[in-house]
Amino acid sequence: MSTHSISLLLVGIEGSEFRLAAEMARANGADVSTADTVDAALTHLRTHGADLVMIDICLDAISFLERMRSERLSAPVIACGIDAPARLAVAAIHAGARDYLPLPPEAELIAAAIQTFANRMAAPIEIEALVGHTVADVERELILQTLERCHGNRTSASTILGISVRTMRNKLRTFIEAGIPVSPAA
Missing domain, CATH: 1.10.10.60 (Homeodomain-like)
Structure with a gap:
């Protein structure tokens, strides 16, 4: 694992299986914040930012991505869902999500996503x-x-x-x- 801890914002309904991802992410060294709504997530991004956002696709991830873009908020977004229709996953990718992660979360997938973004952040930008x-x-x-x-x-x-x-x-x-x-x- 990278020595740099990434800040991860998980956007999903409290108590849902989606929140299992928070515990898995913490176990992999991420600094995890949570939000229950798109509005709460946008407020968090405006005030604190995040290195990576994972959002439950059922919370209107497409609107979230559009609002992020309109406010010029930048953080990579991974859409997540429990038995979500393929059309929603495809729409989220077309709206700007970097990837789609099926839920319930698997520890290996969460660890891989966190490691990938931690490695990208640790790599020097060759300006x-x-x-x-x-x-x-x-x-x-x-x-x-x-x-x-x-x-x-x-x-x-x-x-x-x-x-x-x-x-x-x-x-x-x-x-x-x-x-x-x-x-x-x-």
Whole structure:
């Protein structure tokens, strides 16, 4: 486990199986806060922030993600649910959730999610390597490397980058016209 403790905000109804995730997260070294409603979660994010948010999909995770975006609150969000319909999980991912975690929680999945985000936080951000490059060059490399990581899947890469698929296609078209190699579509 990383030496950096991540702050985790769990958004779910008190007493639900969802709250088992809080105990599992604490057991894995996370500093856990809880909220029962979307409004309480947004208030917590405004005042305290969080390194990671896990929200019960039944609490209208999509509205939560939209409100976070409109208020420019940034924290990665994992949607969670007990026997949630696949359409809700897909909608949450399209709205900006990083992943979907089925409940009841399994200790291994909670530990893996916490470890992944702890590792990302512990890794130094290599800003120095970007100094001296134009924004256009940095944007191009970011798009191309994200696309490569997504094995050419334009939709996945667009979601990760927070841009529309149309914007992605337009950017890729300009790269191709400039003779820059682009990963083939998946």
